[in-house]
Amino acid sequence: MWNNGKQLFAYNRHGYQLFQGTGTVKERKLSINTVLGQQDHSALIDKTPPRNDAKWQEAKPYNEMPGPSNWRLLSFFLPGGELHNTNLIQMNRRLRELYGDIYRFPGMMGKADVVFTYNPEDFEVTYRNEGIWPIRIGLESFSYYRKVQRPDIFNGIGGLVSEQGKDWADIRNKVNPVLMKVQNVRQNLAQLDLIAKEFIDKLETLRHPKTHTLQAEFHDQLKMWAFESISFVALNTRMGLLSDQPDPNAARLAKHMTEFFNYSFKYDVQPSIWPYYKTPGFKRFLKTYDNITEITTNYIEAAIQRFDATGNGKNKCVLEQLLGLNKQVAMVMVMDMLMAGLDTTSSAFITILYHLSRNPLKQELLQEELQRILPHPNDPLTEENTKNMPYLRACIKEGLRITSITPGNFRITTKDLILSGYRVPRGTGVLMGVLELSNSDEYFPHSAVFLPERWLKAAPPDQPDVQACPEARSRNPFIYLPFGFGPRTCIGKRIAELEIETLLIRLLRCYKVSWLAEEPLQYESTIILAPCGDIRFKFEPIATTL
Numbered sequence: 001m002w003n004n005g006k007q008l009f010a011y012n013r014h015g016y017q018l019f020q021g022t023g024t025v026k027e028r029k030l031s032i033n034t035v036l037g038q039q040d041h042s043a044l045i046d047k048t049p050p051r052n053d054a055k056w057q058e059a060k061p062y063n064e065m066p067g068p069s070n071w072r073l074l075s076f077f078l079p080g081g082e083l084h085n086t087n088l089i090q091m092n093r094r095l096r097e098l099y100g101d102i103y104r105f106p107g108m109m110g111k112a113d114v115v116f117t118y119n120p121e122d123f124e125v126t127y128r129n130e131g132i133w134p135i136r137i138g139l140e141s142f143s144y145y146r147k148v149q150r151p152d153i154f155n156g157i158g159g160l161v162s163e164q165g166k167d168w169a170d171i172r173n174k175v176n177p178v179l180m181k182v183q184n185v186r187q188n189l190a191q192l193d194l195i196a197k198e199f200i201d202k203l204e205t206l207r208h209p210k211t212h213t214l215q216a217e218f219h220d221q222l223k224m225w226a227f228e229s230i231s232f233v234a235l236n237t238r239m240g241l242l243s244d245q246p247d248p249n250a251a252r253l254a255k256h257m258t259e260f261f262n263y264s265f266k267y268d269v270q271p272s273i274w275p276y277y278k279t280p281g282f283k284r285f286l287k288t289y290d291n292i293t294e295i296t297t298n299y300i301e302a303a304i305q306r307f308d309a310t311g312n313g314k315n316k317c318v319l320e321q322l323l324g325l326n327k328q329v330a331m332v333m334v335m336d337m338l339m340a341g342l343d344t345t346s347s348a349f350i351t352i353l354y355h356l357s358r359n360p361l362k363q364e365l366l367q368e369e370l371q372r373i374l375p376h377p378n379d380p381l382t383e384e385n386t387k388n389m390p391y392l393r394a395c396i397k398e399g400l401r402i403t404s405i406t407p408g409n410f411r412i413t414t415k416d417l418i419l420s421g422y423r424v425p426r427g428t429g430v431l432m433g434v435l436e437l438s439n440s441d442e443y444f445p446h447s448a449v450f451l452p453e454r455w456l457k458a459a460p461p462d463q464p465d466v467q468a469c470p471e472a473r474s475r476n477p478f479i480y481l482p483f484g485f486g487p488r489t490c491i492g493k494r495i496a497e498l499e500i501e502t503l504l505i506r507l508l509r510c511y512k513v514s515w516l517a518e519e520p521l522q523y524e525s526t527i528i529l530a531p532c533g534d535i536r537f538k539f540e541p542i543a544t545t546l
C-alpha cells in the first residue's frame, strides 16, 4: 500500500489494484485466483518503495486519466451498446474518438486495469521498462488446464503463452535456439515447399476453368494448408489434410483447434465467471483441451518411435531437438505451436493476398521478382534461390502494416511509469495500439496506400520499375510490430514468415489474383483479427506456367 499525494493506493499480492481512496484498506480475497487458475504474477512486480521523483510528482494522477466506469464499460458491449458486435479495429477507433490517445479500462473480476495508449513514446517507455521477464497475461485457461486440471500430464509446465517470470524464461531460453534460429527453421523449406505445391494442386481441382473462381471456401482451404505446415514443423508428421485421404486423427485435431480458438475468445478474452464457476460451456472447452492433448501426445509418441527406429541423422528436426531438451517442454511447445500457428498464419496470409489482389501493379512487380527466383515454375525452392527476394518481403511487411492481425501489444507494467503525462502504477495492463499508428499518415505517409517500396532500402538492380522510398517509413521502431517486441516477441515469427513466403511464391508464380467480393475484406475478433465474410478471389493462370 502506498500514499500518492491525495490518493491512497493498495495492491494485493497479485499486483492488482484493490482500492483507491482515502480510507483504510481491506484486501479483497483475490488469492482465490491462484487456485482457480488466474495468473499470479505478483512476484514479478517491483517491490521497491513507490516512485517519488520530481517527474512523478509533476505527472497527473492516475485517476484523472479519461476512461469509462465499470458500468459504462459493460453497457458498451451489451446489445444496443456502442461497441456491441464491433471488432478490435472498430473498437479501438471508437474508444480513441471518445477518450483520446490515452484512456483506461477498469479491471473487472480480479483483473488489472488496462491503459490503452496510442502514443509511441509510451510504447518505448513500456518496453524499455519491461525487464528480462516481460509479463503478457495470455490465455488464463491454458494455465488452468495444464496446471490445475491436468498436472498429471504437464507436470506443472504452463507453456510459453501463459507462463510468467522465471518459469517462462526457463522454457523460452531452452526453445529460443530451436525456433528462432533462422537456419534451423529454414531446414523445413523443402517440405513446406512441397506442402505449398500440394495446396496449388488442390486449388486447381477446386478452380472453375472459365470463371477462375473457387468452388469451395478459400479460407477453409488455407486453414488446412496452415495446419499441414505447422504440424509438419512441430510434429515432423504429414497429416495429408490437402489430400483426398487425410489422417482421420488429423482432421479431428484440426476441428478441435478451431473450437479452441472460438472458446478461447469467449473464456480468455471476454469477461467470464469461469474462474469462480465452471459453466457447462467451460467444461466443453476443457474437453477440447483434453482432445487436443490426447491426439497430440499420440503423434509425439509415434514420432519418438520413428526417431528411435531410424536413428539420429545429422540434422535433427524441430521435434527431435525439443525432445532432446525435455519431453514435457517438447509436448507443451508442440501444442502451443499448433494452437498459435494456425489461425495466425492463415489470417495473415489472406490479409497480404488481399492487398496484393487490390493492387495489380504491385502484384505485377512482385511477379517479375518471382520469375527471377523461379524461371521454371516447377523448380524447387532452395536456400540459394530464396536468398534475395526484397520485393516479396516488402509486400509481406506492407500487408501486415495495413492490417496487423494483432492490433495491439500488451504488457503488465512491473514498475511505476509515466505514460502520456499520467502516473501509471505498477501492475497495470498497457495495451499499445500499434495498428492505429501504423495506419496514421503522421508515421507512415500515404498510410492508406499499399506501398511495399517503403520497406526497400534501395531499388533492386534488376527491377528498374521499382522505386524504393524508405522515407515513407516510420523511423520509430516501436510502431510497426506485428510480431511484438523484445524477449517475449513471437517465437513463431520465423516459421510464419517462411510459410507465408513459400506459399506466396508458389501461388503468385501460377496465378494472377484479383478480388471479387464487393466489400473490402472484413475482420472479426477472435483472439486475433480473423478475416470473415465474403472472401472471394479470382485465380487466373499466368499463361506461360500452367
Ligand code: HEM
Pocket (backbone or CB within 6 Å): 136, 160, 161, 172, 230, 336, 337, 338, 340, 341, 342, 344, 345, 348, 405, 406, 409, 410, 481, 482, 483, 484, 485, 486, 487, 488, 489, 490, 491, 492, 493, 495, 496
Ligand atoms: C503471421 C503470423 C503470426 C503473428 C502475426 C503472430 C503474432 C504474435 C504476437 C504479436 C505475439 C506477442 C508478442 C509479444 O508479446 O511481444 C505472439 C506470441 C507468440 N506466438 Fe505468434 N504470431 C504468428 C505466428 C505464430 C506461429 C506460426 C507460432 C508457432 C510456432 C506462434 C507462436 C507464438 C507463441 C508460442 C507466442 C508466445 C511467446 C512468448 O510469450 O514467449 N506464432 N505472436
